[in-house]
Amino acid sequence: MALPSMSVRRSSVGVTAWGGLIYAVGGYDGYMRQCLNTVEIYEPRANRWRAGPTLMSRRSGAGVTVVAYKLVTVGGHDGPLVRDTAEVKTSVILSKETSVYLWFYMVLDIRRAHFEACGCDP
Numbered sequence: 001m002a003l004p005s006m007s008v009r010r011s012s013v014g015v016t017a018w019g020g021l022i023y024a025v026g027g028y029d030g031y032m033r034q035c036l037n038t039v040e041i042y043e044p045r046a047n048r049w050r051a052g053p054t055l056m057s058r059r060s061g062a063g064v065t066v067v068a069y070k071l072v073t074v075g076g077h078d079g080p081l082v083r084d085t086a087e088v089k090t091s092v093i094l095s096k097e098t099s100v101y102l103w104f105y106m107v108l109d110i111r112r113a114h115f116e117a118c119g120c121d122p
Contacts, residue, residue, distance in 0.1 A: 006040045006049045012114070014064030014073060020044065023052065025073050026059035035060040035078045055087055063117030072119065075112035082111040 006024060013027030022042040028035050037059065039052030055073060062076030062083070071089040075082070086106040 001047065003042070004048055007051070008036065008038060008040070010036065012060040014059070014062040014076070014117075016064045016066055016071070016117075018066045018071065023064065023071060024049075025052075025064045025071075026055060026062050026076060028060040034058070035076075053089055057083065057085070057087065059083060059087075061114040063112075065117040065119035067119040072117065074117050075108065077113045082113045084108045084111040 009029055009031060010024060010027030011030060014025040016023050016025075022044070024040045024042070026036050026038070035058035037055040037057060039055065040049045041052045042049050058078040059073060059076030060078070063074040065072050065074075072086055073089075074086040075084075077083060084107060086108060088106060
C-alpha cells in the first residue's frame with residue numbers, strides 16, 4: 001500500500017506516534033524556503049493525512065514526543081534562531097462532538113535543534 005503525500009513537503013520534520021496516529025510536526029519546506037508551523041496527522045486506517053493543530057512558532061529540527069497524553073514539541077529553529085522553548089499541546093473537550101487544541105510554552109535552559117525527544121510515562 002502506497003502512502004499518500006502530505007499537503008506540504010517537509011524535511012527536518014519532527015515525528016511521533018500517538019493513539020494509533022502518526023504526527024508530522026513542523027519541518028522545512030525547501031520549495032517555499034521557510035520553516036513550518038503546521039502539523040499533519042496520518043490516519044493509517046483511512047490511509048490519509050489531515051491537518052492538525054498549528055504550532056505557535058515555526059520549527060524545523062524539533063524533537064517531538066508524547067508525555068502524559070500531551071504532544072510535546074521541543075526546540076528546533078525557525079531559520080536563524082534556534083529555539084529555547086517547547087510547545088505542549090493539550091486538548092480541551094467542549095462537548096461530545098467538539099474539542100479544541102491549546103498550545104502553551106515551556107522555556108528550556110539551553111537552545112537546541114536537530115535532536116531526538118523521548119517521553120516516559122509511568
